[in-house]
Amino acid sequence: MDAVELARKLQEEATCSICLDYFTDPVMTACGHNFCRTCIQTSWEKAKGKKGRRRQKGVFPCPECREMSPQRNLRPNRLLTKVAEMARQHRGLQERDLCPAHQEPIKLFCLEDQSPICVVCREAQEHREHRVLPVEEALREYKLKLEEDMGYLQEEDRVKDRRERIMVEFEKVALFLAEEEQRLLRALKREEEETAMQLRNSKATLDQQRRSLDLLLLQLEDQSLREPLQMLQDMKGTLARKRNLSVQCPEVAVPAVVRTVCRVPGQRDVLRGFQEEVMPDPTSAYPYLLLYESRQRRYLSPLPEASTACGRDRFLAYPCAVGQQSFSSGRHYWEVGMNLLGDALWALGVCRDNVSRKDRVPKSPENGFWVIQLSKGKQPLSPGPTTPVTLTEPPSHIGIFLDFEAGEVSFYSVNDGSHLHTYSQAAFPGPLQPFFCLGAPKSGQMVISTVTMWVKG
Incomplete structure (x- = not known):
């Protein structure tokens, strides 16, 4: 075996298969393979974070043969330490760090040609006008750049994984909703x-x-x-x-009374994505309609005894109020809590911002009201062009969803997530406001966000 082949063999034996450099503090695994102590520990630490079959604690695969090796069985290889030191000092093995043209140490890096050069190459015509850096400085600079690129690619992978996960989850939801629909x-x-x-x-x-x-x-x-x-x-x-001859009246089957309730799973979570904190406007409230803000512990509207002249925006015909917000676009959702007493009619929904507040008019879309009526003990009225839908068993909480562009106002039971009613038209005639109307005195309370409303008796 000639000297070159001997040098090559010595280089192979003194090189770590993980970092591809000469061994530093070499250790031997149970299966007989050698690695730098830092390299094998880093490899095993990475193996801990990977998903897969569960492994015995403290036992990891060898990077060379994949045989399981206890981490505590690593043994220092002092002989290999000496071999690695000999390889570092052997001149024949350092030829890789010499310029092939001038046999000078490579200490510079040409940024234009993206190649390492020696000091003689630096003075040559080929590189004289080029920008160069010391190898160590160029190594640090490119290492940082590679780390940035790796971080960007890793982030791209994470975004891709998240995108795929979102698509899979929505496909599951879509399949479930399709099955529930059927x-x-x-x-x-x-x-x-x-x-x-x-x-x-x-x-x-x-x-x-x-x-x-x-x-x-x-x-x-x-x-x-x-x-x-x-x-x-x-x-x-x-x-x-x-x-x-006995004349018997058969049981009447009313087609209009439908027992099957529309409950879309997860619909309330979707609606709450459009939820807003709707607040009633005290300046619009009926004179004997009291608004109490529980968060601030104060009355928002003046007590009837202290009220003087009624403003032009105040409701006088009914114990009503509108919200402070006015909606002319987008999707909006809010919830209202109720405690009904007696059989007085209540109403809630939306209305035009310019509805009549002095006169008694039917609360119908023709008059600018898209509402449902709530009642205990009264027979439901058949909805017609001038009659709103009436619920005789109203839930304790109702959600109102306004889709302005679609021309729809929908009502939902917050108690069980069921759909109650939807008004639909081609377009709304103008801006809309949340609408709240109570019954007679002592007919109960209505809670909107942090405000409680009731009629003074």
Whole structure:
């Protein structure tokens, strides 16, 4: 074996397979492979953070053969320490640090050519006008740049992973919502079929009773045409047939009363993304409508005894108030808590900012009101062009969602997340304000954000 081959073999034996440099404080694993102590510890620390099968504590794979090796079994290799020191001092192994053209130590780095050079190359015509740096300084500069690039790429990977995770989670939600939609539609279809069956059965019963009544009527007509004595003789049987004919009214199936409730899972969380702190405007409140701000422990509206002239913006016809905000675009959501007493009608929703506040007008979209009425103990009114929707079993909390561009106002039960009603039109005629209306005195309280409203009796 010649000297060059011997030098190459010595270099291989003195080189760490992880850092590809001469060994520094070499240690041997249980499987017989050698590494720098710092290199193998760093490799094992990185292996701790990787996901995969659980490993026994303190045992890690060898980077060379992947055999599991206890960390505590690392043994210093003093012989290899001497070999590495010999390799560092061997001139034949330092040729990689010499300029191949001039056999001078490479101590400079040409920034234009992106190549290491020696001092003789620096004075040559090829590099004389180029900007150069010492190798150590260029190494620090490029190391920082590489670290920045690595950080950027790692951040890109994290963003990519987050993007993929978001897409996967939304696909799961979309699949779940599609399944829930089909379940509700099937329930509604079954209810529709049951109602149709009830209607058919009721019609068949009524048809049977109608035929029986027609037959009895014909018999009575025939009886009335007979001779008086003969008619009186058969009267007992005729009256018995009449008594035996029982007319039963079948149970009425009302198609308008739908039992299947629309509850979209997670809808309240979505709506709360548009939630705002809506506050009633004291200057718009009915004179006997009291507003108490619990956070500040103070009355926002003057007490009736202290009120003087009513402003032009104050409601006089009903115990109503509007919100301080005015909406002319976007999506907005707020919630209202209620404690209803008695059977007085309440109302809440939105209204135009220029509705009549002096006169009593129906609270309908035609008059600038998009509201639902809340009542205990009253029969629901059939919604029409001048009648708002009335709930006879109102929840304790109601959410109102305004989508101005879509022309929609929707109402939801906060208690169970069910949809109550939606007004929809092509477009709203102008800015809208939150609307709150209470019933008679002692009919309960309404809570909007931190403000409690009630009518003084």
